[in-house]
Every structure is written in structure tokens, then in C-alpha cells.
Amino acid sequence: MSTAAVVLAAGASRRLGRPKQLEPWGDTNLLSHVVARTCQFPVDEVWVVLGHDYERILDSIDFGDVGIIENPEWAEGIASSIRVALDALTRLSRCDKALIVMGEVQNANKVIRYLIALVVGLVLTIVLALVLQFIVGLIQRA
Numbered sequence: 001m002s003t004a005a006v007v008l009a010a011g012a013s014r015r016l017g018r019p020k021q022l023e024p025w026g027d028t029n030l031l032s033h034v035v036a037r038t039c040q041f042p043v044d045e046v047w048v049v050l051g052h053d054y055e056r057i058l059d060s061i062d063f064g065d066v067g068i069i070e071n072p073e074w075a076e077g078i079a080s081s082i083r084v085a086l087d088a089l090t091r092l093s094r095c096d097k098a099l100i101v102m103g104e105v106q107n108a109n110k111v112i113r114y115l116i117a118l119v120v121g122l123v124l125t126i127v128l129a130l131v132l133q134f135i136v137g138l139i140q141r142a
Contacts (some may be wrong), residue, residue: 002044004095006085007035009103010051010074020101021050021057031103032061039066040102045095047088048103049081067092 009021009031021031028036031048038046050057051074058068069088073080082100089098091141 001097003042003097003099004045004047004089004093005038005041005043005055005099005101006082006089007031007038007046007048007071007101007103008081008085009034009057010049010081011078011103012074015078021053022060027043030056034101034103035061035063035066041099043068043095043099045093047085047093049082049085052056100115 011020021029021081025033035046035048044125045067046065047069048063049069049071051071054070067088069085071084073084085100086098089095
């Protein structure tokens with residue numbers, strides 16, 4: 001089983017009045033930062049969904065090996081980006097799972113580490129419960 005990370009970055013940044021994706025972030029811009037962090041996740045592929053200012057953002061950022069998905073229906077909202085991304089992954093990706101990443105989440109690594117810890121904790125809890133159930137069964141037979 002393999003996983004694709006999909007960075008959603010198709011919005012218009014209406015409140016900001018300019019592409020949030022290109023806002024300065026350290027020595028780069030916000031979207032480049034998020035994409036670089038996402039590439040560090042334990043995933044097999046990384047994709048970015050662009051919409052508003054598609055050409056400008058595409059020309060401003062070196063995406064390297066990251067796949068680009070254009071969402072021509074970006075004005076419909078985030079659901080359209082998810083729909084377009086899943087459709088593209090079905091056609092273009094070899095992955096069977098998708099991790100959706102918001103393009104404006106600066107500290108995504110912390111969120112992913114927390115989620116992974118949560119899943120690992122849940123798995124360990126299930127394993128512990130099974131071990132305890134086994135021990136109780138042994139005690140009852142004795």
C-alpha cells in the first residue's frame with residue numbers, strides 16, 4: 001500500500017488580496033515551504049493542487065518532482081480541489097491512499113508527527129488489550 005500527499009493550494013486568498021502561496025516564508029515562500037515539508041513525510045508521492053493564479057504560481061516555484069494538478073473549478077471551494085485531486089490520483093498515481101495537506105499550514109510536520117503518534121498509540125493500545133486478554137485467558141484456565 002502506498003500513499004500520496006496532496007497539498008491543496010488552489011484558493012484565491014481573497015482576504016489577503018494577493019496569492020498567499022507566494023507570501024515570503026523564511027528564505028522562500030509559503031507554498032515552497034509547505035511542499036518541502038510535505039516531501040519529508042513518509043509518503044510515496046507528493047502532488048500540489050493549484051487553481052487561482054495557476055500560471056503565476058507555477059512560474060514562481062520550482063516544484064521539482066512534485067506532481068501538479070490544475071483545478072479549473074477552484075472558485076467552488078476546497079471540495080472541488082479534493083474532487084479534482086482524487087480524480088487525478090485515480091488516473092495518474094500508483095498510490096492507493098491520499099493524505100490531504102492544507103497549503104497554508106506552516107507547521108505541518110508537527111501535525112503529521114502528532115497524527116502518527118496518535119495512530120501508533122492506538123495500535124499499541126490494541127496490542128496491549130490483546131496481550132492482556134490472552135493473559136487473562138491463561139489465568140482463567142489455570
